[in-house]
Amino acid sequence: MATEHQTLELTRPEPGIALLTLDRPHRLNALSPDLLLELHAVLDEVAVDPTVRVLVLTGRGRGFCAGLDLTEYDLGHQDADGLSPQQRMWLQQHIASLVPKLRALPVPVIAAVNGPAAGGGLALALAADVRVAASTARFNVAFVRIGLSGCDIGVSWLLPRLVGASRAFEMLLTGRLVDADEADRMGLVTRVVPDAELLDSVLLTARAICANSPMGVRMTKEVMWSQLEVGSLQAGIDLENRTQTLTSFTRDHDEAAAAFRERRAPAFEDR
Structure with missing residues (x-):
């Protein structure tokens, strides 16, 4: 359409x-x-x-x-x-x-x-x-x-x-x-x-x-562009650490892990 x-x-x-x-x-x-x-x-x-x-x-x-x-x-x-x-x-x-x-x-x-x-x-x-x-x-x-x-x-x-x-x-x-x-x-x-x-x-x-989780993709885009502007390796790692911890609490992360164990495609809900 x-x-x-x-x-x-x-x-x-x-x-x-x-x-x-x-x-x-x-x-x-x-x-x-x-x-x-x-x-x-x-x-x-x-x-x-x-x-x-x-x-x-x-x-x-x-x-x-x-x-x-x-x-x-x-x-x-x-x-x-x-x-x-x-x-x-x-x-x-x-x-x-x-x-x-x-x-x-x-x-x-x-x-x-x-x-x-x-x-x-x-x-x-x-x-x-x-x-x-x-x-x-x-x-x-x-x-x-x-x-x-x-x-x-x-x-x-x-x-x-x-x-x-x-x-x-x-x-x-x-x-x-x-x-x-x-x-x-x-x-x-x-x-x-x-x-x-x-x-x-x-x-x-x-x-x-x-095929990837919506939240994971959004955070990847945000961080990869921000990394072009951060002033040091440690500042970049700090940014990654916070983002990775945040995404680890999503239901889609749990779904991805379950899908991997069960050898199936994940069904993401952006939650």
Whole structure:
């Protein structure tokens, strides 16, 4: 069943799995004002929907997301009827807040990257927990190619943590295109699959996540991202200790242990 929107589509291909498709294929799913508003709204809905266990994010047609749609925004100077400083700051914050919003979702996000993921599209892919690329996927830091800083909307924080500083800095400074195979070699994506197999491949990963307990998955996502920011090994272990102790008191943990002993699949209830 699909939820009706103007610029995106939310479907449920399987129980527990939500598929969010950016739907502006004529613009390679570039971020328009309407798409930004709808994307924020849908992510807010998913965040409080207990029936969603995994969110898959992809694009309609031959592109994942080409970044900000410059044809929809006038980014010229104020004296040329462009955006005022206040409007420009609101727009910047509105776009950038998608990145922490994706990270803060209680469910894992899998980016099924079909075609170009540039600028803001790259940021959306980096903010996902898992990235799977179609063979036609392309990645680049588009900001530096249009007279702006390459460090924008979280990319300069996320990219070095995913691929290392040396590779990230070169991408940030040049804005060059990175194809799917290179993205795989540098660890930017989990794997590369033929375009026609992308969704099926992503659904395999989504099913594997759904097979685990909801609380265990939520705590894993929360802690694994927090570990990128903690200041020491001991602080990280302390965080793990508290989380592990908390999850050990859940009924789903007892159910998992019983299912293991009885050699059956567990029936989790998120309790």
